[in-house]
Amino acid sequence: MSQYQDNIAHGEHAHEGGMDKKAIWRVFGVLLALTCLEFLIALGFVHHWQILAKGALVNTIYIVLTLVKAYYIVAFFMHLKFEKSSFIVTVAIVFIFIIYFIVLMLVEGGYLASAFQEHQLFPNK
8 A cells, every 4th residue: 555655656657558748749640640641532632633533442441541540549548558468359359340330331231222222112203
């Protein structure tokens, strides 16, 4: 108990592998760069210069960049990177299932959209 009070008195944090200011700014820079890249792709390559067409490739790029940003947020700001590996595996499995369900919804949503176009519920009279 006295060791805990000594640590608080000396200003030490409870996290031994915590982040310092330099690491926080590095993560901020990575997140800012990824966000700028997303905006460059969306506003520059797709809409302004029309280098890339809207479609599966652009959506895949957005999803990958968003997953990388989510990894940085979870790993560093939620301190998951400094946890035990079993907890990391548990959280990773949950994210894999979430991604799996998103893919399933996109595939099934595309099927339903095409099915509704072929067989309209309320045809024009």
